[in-house]
Amino acid sequence: MSYSWIKLVHMSCAALSFGLFFTRGVWMLRAPQRLRQAWVRVLPHVIDTTLLLSAIALAVRSRQYPGVDAWLTAKVVALLGYIALGLIAFRFGRNQRVRTAAWVAALLLFVYIVAVALTRNAWPF
Numbered sequence: 001m002s003y004s005w006i007k008l009v010h011m012s013c014a015a016l017s018f019g020l021f022f023t024r025g026v027w028m029l030r031a032p033q034r035l036r037q038a039w040v041r042v043l044p045h046v047i048d049t050t051l052l053l054s055a056i057a058l059a060v061r062s063r064q065y066p067g068v069d070a071w072l073t074a075k076v077v078a079l080l081g082y083i084a085l086g087l088i089a090f091r092f093g094r095n096q097r098v099r100t101a102a103w104v105a106a107l108l109l110f111v112y113i114v115a116v117a118l119t120r121n122a123w124p125f
Contacts, residue, residue, distance in 0.1 A: 006057045013051035018110055020044055025089065025103040035090070074122035075113055082109045 020043065027034040034040065059065055059072065066076040085106035093099030115124035 001057075003058070003061050006054050006061065010051060010054035010058055013047050013054060014114070016047050017044070017051055020047065021086065021110070022107065025100075025107070028090065028099060028103065029096075070122045071116055071120045075116050078109055078113045078116065082106050082113065085109060 024035060024040065024044070027040075064072055066073045085102045088102035089099050089106060090103075093102055112124070116122060118124070
């Protein structure tokens with residue numbers, strides 16, 4: 001598979017991941033029963049696994065690695081924060097206020113990750 005196709009898969013999965021994360025957050029606030037649907041519990045894992053695998057393929061193809069390239073290190077660290085905030089938002093948040101704050105913070109962190117990817121700069125703003 002060419003670099004261009006892998007990048008297309010990666011960007012498509014990133015967009016799908018963001019859209020579904022946003023939608024799940026809205027449902028958390030307005031219609032929590034929707035979060036219990038089987039496809040809502042499975043699909044994010046499929047998309048995010050594909051996103052991660054395509055990211056690894058891109059790193060190998062471009063010979064740019066976390067720990068070596070600062071912008072990629074920043075993306076990985078931010079990704080870990082995004083995952084932690086997502087877990088708080090959808091599983092471990094003590095109350096609705098904590099869950100909502102974690103969800104909003106995760107959305108902002110996602111925007112940072114995209115900005116880093118677009119600028120290839122750890123401080124994109």
